[in-house]
Structures are given as C-alpha cells and as structure tokens.
Amino acid sequence: MSSTPTARGMTDPLDTPVPAMRPLLAMRSVSKLFSNGTQALADVSLTVRSGEFVSLLGPSGCGKSTALRIIAGLGGVTTGSIDWPSTRINPNGKPESDISFVFQEPTLLPWRNVFENVYLPLQLKGISRRAAAAVVDDALKTVGLTDFRQAYPRELSGGMKMRVSIARAMVTRPKLLLMDEPFASLDEITRQKLNDDVLTLWAETGVSVIFVTHSVFESAYLSTRIVVMKARPGRIHEDFEVNRGAVRDEEFRTSESYRSTCERVSHSLQNAMHGESVRGKALHGAGAH
C-alpha cells in the first residue's frame, strides 16, 4: 500500500506530494516480550509517512500503547528494529527532539503553573525562560489557554488540563506527535472539541500523529489511516487508508464518507476481536488441564 499515491484534500497540510511520501519512521518486525512472559507485540511492521494521521485501534491488550511507547523510546524492543530515515539520532539511540508524547493522563507537574508546565520541555533543553516565553505563549494561544497561564493544574478542568498537555507536546514543534488514548477519560462534548483542536493543530503544523484509541468513531473521524490491531499476542490485523480527501467539518460527522469509514473500521475490529476470542478459548482449553 505504500506505493499508492495519496490524493489529499484541501485541509491536508501536506498537499505537496514529495514530503508526504517520505517515510518518517519504520517499525520492522518488532516484537516485545515483557519480563512476566507476556508477548505484547509479535512481528509488527509499520511505516508512517510525514503528515499522516494514523490511529492504532484495537481491543485492550492488543499492544497499541506498547507500540506507541516503543516508538517513543520508552522501553526497547525484544526483536526487530525501528528506523528513522529522515531524523537525526542522538547518542542514546533516540530520535532527537522530534517526538512528543501526550499521555492518557495530562501528566502535568502539580507544583508548576500552566506556563511553567508548557515551558518544561524547553527548560530541559536549556532554553531560558525569557527566550522561551514567546513560544510558550504561542502554544498556549493555540489551545486557547492564554488567560490561564498563571493557573495551577488543580484549578483546571479535565479538558483544560489535556489542552495544557497538548500545548506542552507542541511547544517543541515536533515532527511526530504520539497520543495514547488522550481523551479517554473526558466527556463526549469535550472530547469532540479536543478532537477538532487536534485536527486543527495537525493541519496547521504538518505534524504526523499516531493516535491510540479504542473508539471506532474517534479513529474514523480523525485519521487518514487506521491500523486495527488484535490481542494475544499484539499484532496488526488490518491497515488501511480512510477519509481520502475529506474535509473534517460539522458536516463530516453526518456524511456518507464518515459513515462508511465507521462501518468498515467497526467490521474490521469485530473480525479482529472474533479471531481473538476463538483463539482465547483454544488457549484456555489448553491451559485448563
């Protein structure tokens, strides 16, 4: 499928085809075995190109979060490798300053106010507060939290905390944004608003996104490509492009294109889970003696 030229829509940031074709990262036959014997990932190969919005979707235990953490460099692979064809690699073997991570929880430092939380990644790079101020304020502006720069995390709602977390991720101007079920604990209205915010950020900055979710609708709404995974061991079930050329606006949620994507994703996910349950029974039977 990597040979398929992508037709991209008006809102797509990477209308220019050349950078769009360049692979940003390539996981090659990655397996991950945890020390307790759990096979979290088995032979996962995934290539992500610049400007893509890839959702990793699957039942719990399918290794989607593990895959994301491995890409982020948090915990190595057991076998296989991850290549970064267009990125400088630092001596620790990690891609340099091009990745940001948004965790499931906002993971803000409670003793720092909003400004200081967003400033953190730049501070750790040794950039002075004064030099970073404009960039930080800019990041806060894009998530609409300029008025809350002096507030402490405990004073913010769940959705606002997540916005701060996103601003912190974007403040380093990453090439790749990894999001691990970032809105799972938010209410539906807040989640939709944040989904739109993420899409705006993606369109405006040209960042590539890998988005882990267990929501069919979320993945169908956001992605240019959906990777359905199945569990025990975690592996890729199906990998397909969606919403080709679609403009995500108010009408998109009721459009035929969105509906058919939802159907396709839902169907694929059911297949993945069904395969898993048959396999699960077989394993259970074998382990029962």
Next chain:
Amino acid sequence: MANGNGLGASRDLALRILTPLAVVGLLVVIWWAGVKLTATPVYILPDPITVVAALVRDWQILWPAFLVTAEITLVSLGLALVGGSIFAILLVQSRWIELAFYPIAVVLQVTPIVAISPLILIYAPTTQVALLICAFLVAFFPILSNMVQGLKSVDHNHLNLFELYGASRLQTLWHLKIPAAQPYFMTGLKIGGGLSLIAAVVAEFAAGSAGAGSGLAFRLLESQFRLNIPRLFAALLMLSALGVAIFAATSFVAWLVLHRWHESSVEREN
C-alpha cells in the same frame, strides 16, 4: 466551609482562635479552683497564679536556660534537615548506596538515644556538642525516611515524560524528584521538629549537666530535687511554649511551600 466572603472567613478565624483559648482558660480556672478547694500544698501542686509568679520571679534563671535548650533544638533540627535531605538524595541515586547505608541509618534510629548518650558524652568534646549530637540523631531519621519515600514516590508517567524529553539525572532530580518530595519533606520537618525538642530534653536529662550552660531540662530536674514545684511548672510552661512555636513555624513553612498546589494545604472547595 466559610471561605467565600470575608465576613465568614474572619468569623471562622475568630472561632478557631477563641474556642481553644476558652477551653484552656476553663481548664486553668478548674485547676485553680481544685487547688484552692482541696488545699493542696504548693510542693505537690501549685495553683496557676503561683506558677506565673514563679515564672516572673525566676526569669533570670529560666530565660538563659530556655535559650540553651532552644539553640540545641533548632541547630540540631537544622542539621538534621540538611543532613537528612542530602543523605536521602544520595541514597536514591543508586540501589547499591541504599543497600549499603540504609541499614546503618535504621540501626541508629532503633537504638534508644538514651542508651548511647553516655557514650556520646564521653566522646564529644563538650556537653553542648553531645546534646546536639543526640538531638540530631533523633530528628535525622524521620526526615531521612520521609525524604527517601518522597523521592521514590514520583509518578511513573512523570518519569516517562522526563525520559522522553531527554532530561539528565540532575534535571530529573531538580525539576521532578525534589519538588515531588516536598510534601514528604514537610511531614518529616513537622515530625523532626517535635522530636528534636524531645531529644534535646531527654539528652539533657541523661547528661545531667549543671552550671551556667545548662538548659531547661536541667532546671526542671533541679527544681524537682529542691521541691521548688512552681519553678518546675514554669520551666515546663516554657518548654511547651517552645514546642508550640516549633510546631507553628514548621506548619507555616509547610503551608507556605505547598498551599499553591498540594491537596493537603488546599481548602476543599464545596
């Protein structure tokens, strides 16, 4: 909770100050009445007025003693704060350092300080230094163990975040572990503050030092030997005052540091 309007808040504050004062006043009246009604002799239980009179009359003796005890307590607490924090930071740097030194710290802690004070008295150059060492040893451990606990209880997601941004060990320590340990440090500070006073008094009892440089604990014992019970009560009163002052100061410091962000110092908003 009255935290909305200023009137409610000030009334709340007034109640919080007046209620305990009223209770203490009542107890003092009962004390006074009890002594008067039963005609208890002054060498067994003096009435409160006699105690205050003794405090005023013996001020020239008690105040220097107070300063001695206060100095030992505060200096030992300060040393324990600095030493405990530094040692805790060293301990969490490596599993090997912790394995090697933590047991020694525990042995020092569980050995009753009174039992080793005779040795300290022999080895220390002066009695003052011996008392300081005793009080330090007692206050040191709660600060150490709380600080170690705090440095280790950093949220794993925060550690992941710092790893992801390529933070150095020093950066992780300074920007993550030490701030995250602040609530634990404050707990250690409060416990250590109380214990250092206790240790200073106990050590002075054990040392039994007399003369010009003696503290409140010695004045207390001396008063007992001489059956000068009003002065004993006066010394006791000053020790309590010192304890309350230390408690108030440590609580204030904890509030000052934590009130912007930590749940323990934030008023519940409902």
